[in-house]
Every structure is written in structure tokens, then in C-alpha cells.
Amino acid sequence: MTVIDSPRSRDRQKNDQRKYAIWLNFLVTLLVTNLVSIYVVSHSSTDLSFIFYEDSVLESLSAIFYFVAAGIFAFGFKGRPAPLRFWCLFFAVLMFLVGGEEISWGQRLFGIATPESLSTVNVQDEFNIHNIDGIHQHVRLAGVAFISFFCFLIPVTNRLSESLQRFYSRWGIPMFPFNTMWLVLLSLLFMIVPRAINLPNTFVLDEIGEFLLSFAWIPFALYNSIGLKSNAVIKCDA
Numbered sequence: 001m002t003v004i005d006s007p008r009s010r011d012r013q014k015n016d017q018r019k020y021a022i023w024l025n026f027l028v029t030l031l032v033t034n035l036v037s038i039y040v041v042s043h044s045s046t047d048l049s050f051i052f053y054e055d056s057v058l059e060s061l062s063a064i065f066y067f068v069a070a071g072i073f074a075f076g077f078k079g080r081p082a083p084l085r086f087w088c089l090f091f092a093v094l095m096f097l098v099g100g101e102e103i104s105w106g107q108r109l110f111g112i113a114t115p116e117s118l119s120t121v122n123v124q125d126e127f128n129i130h131n132i133d134g135i136h137q138h139v140r141l142a143g144v145a146f147i148s149f150f151c152f153l154i155p156v157t158n159r160l161s162e163s164l165q166r167f168y169s170r171w172g173i174p175m176f177p178f179n180t181m182w183l184v185l186l187s188l189l190f191m192i193v194p195r196a197i198n199l200p201n202t203f204v205l206d207e208i209g210e211f212l213l214s215f216a217w218i219p220f221a222l223y224n225s226i227g228l229k230s231n232a233v234i235k236c237d238a
Contacts, residue, residue: 058207059102062214066099069217076225083172088225091174095217102210104128144188147213151176151184151220174224180216187212 073092080088103109107127114127124131130139155176157164168175176184190209194202 058211062211063099063102065211065214065218066095066102069214069221070095070099072218072221073225076221080225081172083170084174084224085172087172087174091217091221091224095221099214101128101130102214140191144192147184147188150174151181151216155181174220176220177223180219183212183216187216 070092073088073095077085077088077092100106104126105128106112107114112127114122114125118127118132119125121133122128122131123133123136129135154168154173155178158168158175159165159178187209190205190212191202194205199205
């Protein structure tokens with residue numbers, strides 16, 4: 001058995017990645033457009049506040065997308081080589097935790113009251129960790145740093161440096177697909193620009209940014225868990 005990383009195999013892989021990205025972007029656009037259209041037609045109203053606020057369409061879909069990404073990583077855990085298995089497990093747990101936090105672990109869905117000990121320190125009186133006073137003020141900055149590292153710095157340096165490429169490959173570090181970076185960048189702009197120019201109400205734009213970001217993790221999970229990795233190789237008989 002030999003390992004071949006030929007130009008033809010790389011071209012075929014890039015084509016596969018483009019197909020997945022196109023279809024995923026199309027499906028999420030179609031889904032959101034249809035949900036909004038159904039609401040407007042059935043309620044004869046253009047009041048779309050239900051889309052953005054707590055337990056809204058965007059928040060619920062964001063949680064679903066995180067859970068889907070977690071499931072994909074968990075599904076791909078067994079079939080990956082040892083280094084990448086760690087990252088599959090890491091991101092499966094991380095995506096599940098973020099999805100749970102996004103909907104406060106189903107607090108309003110199941111009618112769970114916030115424990116008094118948590119209520120006194122949670123700035124939104126919710127059953128979650130990221131809104132605890134002291135964490136709430138820094139969680140977005142930490143998130144942006146994490147996203148910048150995994151979604152931009154690692155894949156870009158992987159393209160530019162052969163030594164870093166070998167290092168990433170040796171440790172099985174997953175690669176974020178280039179053709180989905182625009183979605184992450186757009187999501188960050190929704191969350192960063194309004195604060196930079198001191199817009200009075202950033203909540204709605206935050207929700208849009210978080211929704212776009214949650215969807216971007218699905219192609220990332222597919223590429224690294226089910227054989228569509230950026231550094232994938234083809235095994236052939238000699």
C-alpha cells in the first residue's frame with residue numbers, strides 16, 4: 001500500500017468541498033427564507049421580532065446547528081486516525097456545550113427555574129454559564145480569539161508554511177475549509193463592527209452573527225470527521 005497525494009486527487013477533493021459548501025449554503029438560505037415567508041403569510045404581519053430574541057428562530061436554529069456539528073464529530077470519531085480522534089472528541093464536546101448554552105439547556109422549553117444561587121450571579125437570570133457575571137464580560141472576546149485561531153490562523157499558515165503543515169498533520173489538527181471562511185468573517189463583522197462604532201442596540205446583530213457562525217461549523221465537521229479533510233490523502237494499491 002502506498003499513499004498518493006496527486007494533483008488529481010487534490011483537485012477532486014477541492015471539487016467535493018465546493019459541492020458541500022454550495023449545497024449547505026443553499027439549504028440554510030432556503031430554510032430561513034421559507035420559515036420567514038411562512039410566518040409572514042400565516043400571520044399577515046411583518047413583525048419579525050420573533051426571529052431575534054430569546055428562544056427565537058435564529059437562537060433555536062443556532063443550537064440545532066451546533067448539535068448537528070457535535071453529532072458529525074462524534075460519528076466520525078471511530079473512523080479517524082489517533083491524533084484526529086482527539087480533536088473529533090474535543091469539538092464534539094465543545095459544539096454540544098455551546099449548543100446547550102445557546103438555549104440555556106432548554107430552560108424555557110422545559111420550564112426549568114434558575115436556581116437562586118445561579119440567579120444572583122447570572123446577568124440574564126438564566127440557567128447557563130456564559131452569562132455568569134465575570135464570565136459574561138469576557139466570553140465573546142475569548143470566542144473571537146478561539147475562532148480566529150482555528151478558522152483563520154491555522155488554515156492560512158498551513159497553506160503558507162510547509163513546516164507548519166507537517167506539524168499540523170503530525171498532530172492531526174483539523175483544518176477549517178477556506179470556502180467557508182467568508183461565513184465566519186461575516187459573522188464576526190456582525191458582532192464586532194456594531195460595537196466598534198458604538199451602535200446603541202447590538203443584540204439583534206449579535207443573534208445574526210451567532211446564527212451564521214453556528215452554521216459554519218457544519219462543513220468544518222464534515223471535512224474533518226467524514227473523510228473530507230483538507231489534508232486528506234488517497235490510499236491506493238502500488
